[in-house]
Amino acid sequence: MKIEQMYTGCLAEAAYYIESAGEAAIIDPLRETKPYIERAHADGARIKYVFETHFHADFVSGHLDLAAKTGATIVFGPTAQPNYPAHVATDGELFTIGNIQIKVLHTPGHTMESSTFLLLDETGKETALFTGDTLFIGDVGRPDLAVKSDLTREDLAGHLFDSLHQKIMTLPDDVIVYPGHGAGSACGKNMSKETTDTLGNQKRFNYALRAQTKEEFIKEVTTGLTTPPQYFPKNAVLNKMGYGSVDEVIRQGTQALSPAAFDAAANEEEALVLDVRGAQVFAKGFIPNSINIGLDGQFAGWVGTLVTDLKQPILLITPEGREEEAVLRLARVGYDNCIGYLKGGFAAWVADGRHTDTIESISADTFAERFTADNGLPVFDVRRQSEYDSEHVVGIENLPLESLNQNMARLDRNQTYYLHCAGGYRSMVAASILKARGYGKLIDVAGGFAAIKQTGKLPLTDYVCPTTLL
Template sequence: MFTRQLYTRCLSEAAYYIESNGIAAVIDPLRDIDEYIALAKERNATIKYIFETHFHADFVSGHLDLAKQTNATIIYGPQTVTSFPVYVAKDGETFSLGSATVTVLHTPGHTIESSCYLLKDEAGKDVALFSGDTLFVGDVGRPDLSSGNLSKEELAAIMFDTLQNKIKPLADDIILYPAHGAGSSCGKNLGPDTYSTIGEEKKNNYALQITDKTEFIKEVINGLSDAPKYFSINAKINKEGYDSLDSIKMKGLTLLSIEQFKEKIDQDVIVLDTRDKTQFAEGFIPGSIFIGLEGRFAEWAGTLLPFDKTIILLTEKGKEEETVVRLARVGFSKIEGYLDGGFEAWQSAGEPIDMIIDIEADELAMDIPFDKNLRLLDVRRETEFAEGHVKNALSIPLEEMTDIAKIANFEEHDNLYVYCNSGYRSVIAASLIKKQGIHNLRNVLGGWQAIKEIDKIDFDKNIEALN
């Protein structure tokens, strides 16, 4: 028997390839399916099943394209309703995989159709549980996402029963393979590892240690941040179907001349620049939005960009396809090409450019006592801001900066200094602010990490200390 975890760090997402005697299955595939097909070909295996643990909200699954390519059967757990053909399995139903078997465990709570898949080896021993978003390392799936008319309290109560009746009775030595790791918004506080054992989770996971249902509901719900705005869109796409990735790539990889690019700009499209943040700050097309590939690109794109508007791209050379694929992973399909020659061609043609002024943290410290119009904008999350921030800084988390009213609160005479934790989110924020016509701003290099390392004497004198 062969098992491989295929982990995508920028989405904190784990898909799985399992195989026995040349018969394979893929669990929770991403939209770009080439890796699964290549692995099966390399191992001279046939992909027979595609097991989906639930309707994913944080990415678009590759189930439809993979089924079309391989003729594999798409399998969901009980209470699944889709707009395309799938096999809806019964609780406890078993599927043969070569000499191994996969048993469906209906485990509602994260969503009503959520299911885990229990893998038995050729000797009939339980060896692994593919838990989707039901059970993570150190956490459980949040109960406030798409599941009909059920409240988060009702789903949390169902989750308690699931854990008590379906998960805790399992043997301690079973390997736990969840759908996500640290950084995912599908849970509150996932652990750093991408796999564990049932025994370790019984010892260390708070959700498996609480035995009172009322206390469990309170604990699971407490501290939940708002789900990213694109989650409901992705869940709907996964339930109702989508255009093939090949068709999206065909449109998205259209080469656009400078004149064609300008014509599309005039049609009120989104110009998305995915280069490195330093390159962007040094020069960019006016009005473009920066979201660099080096960060959690797809998540920020899904959070900040509208899904109903056309996107045209400016990328580093050779990064065009990666950009399109990573956008498609979170449901973007209206991508209509990229600039031939990139920013260098635009600049060489004498077209207008904009830039962002970068400053070091110690320069900020020197400016604060003498600039009466200085305004500090902290774009980190509320929890980060609460743990420490520059005194008198205004908190507008980046995920809230699609609210134009909040950005418009700045005056023309304000000298705006923007910082995040390390410098990635602040450049995104600066591009959004500039797009709204506010240009008197500076980006603090290194963000909060650099600010708090300023020499203590200068820190106390010029920044006055943390709240």
């Protein structure tokens, strides 16, 4: 028997490969099918089942393409109503994979169809539990992401309490917990950086499992929830209703376009020009009106947060050789309408004699000197409010990147604004958006708050400034 966690850091998502005696199962695969098919091929195994713990909100699962390519059966837990052929299991139903079995445990709460999958080894011993978004390491799934549910988040939290206490906490302490996500996912609020643990440890140390009553549990898990990214319910609908082939998405998105064809497509299709190069590379030169969201960061999550239309036509400027990666990472969160990329990248645009733009970026030392000399310097900290509340530069306002579009009208197009985030990634995203919307006087602080703090030149506080702009 083999169990392999296939973890993707960008989405903080864990899929699982399970193999026994030439048969394999995949749990919660991402959109791309190749890694799973190749993994099974290496073992000489046939993928028999694709298990889905629930209709995911934070990514588009790869169950449909994987089943189509391998002949595997898609399995959901009780009450799921997918709009495509799948086996909807009964609570307690057993599935045989080689010499082992997978037992379905219906564990509603995160969503009503949520289920966990208990692995019974060759001797029938309860060995591993694949918990999806029901139980994380250090946390439990948030109870406010169900698709078109008539239940309140308090109702769902009550169901989650029952599921945990009646189905999961009754299992042996030595059962290994394999969750669907780790730290960085928006599907919980207190996830550990660890991605596996024993159930016994979770019973002792997971705050949610230590709640003594249902009322206490409901209060614990519903307190402090942030608004989920706008793409979450849209992805959940795609996972329930179905979607197009990822191979076709990649074929369309990796069409190489000359500068002239790229420019024409941008105008004719009203496409978003998305530049996925690094922040400081982008600052030194970019196509006017393009938006920078770098691949080397939480790329998919920020696209999903800031680009509200999943069907938005997208044109890409990428580092050489990373075109398919960009298209695939967009597809993972449901952005299937990438229509091509700039062949030769930004250098080809320059060589063709076309207009370019820049954004000024200064060091933290230079910023500190200017801020000290001018107490009225207009600066926005674009980190999340929780980060700002934890520690920030005295006198600087908070304008979280995720709320930028809603607050843009409050800004003066003729004013010069300084922007910083934690390390320089999000501030350049914000600067590029503002620049594309006609705010031309923007200065980015390279290295962000970490670099500012390191200078030791500006006073910091953990007091929440009353001028926070939300």
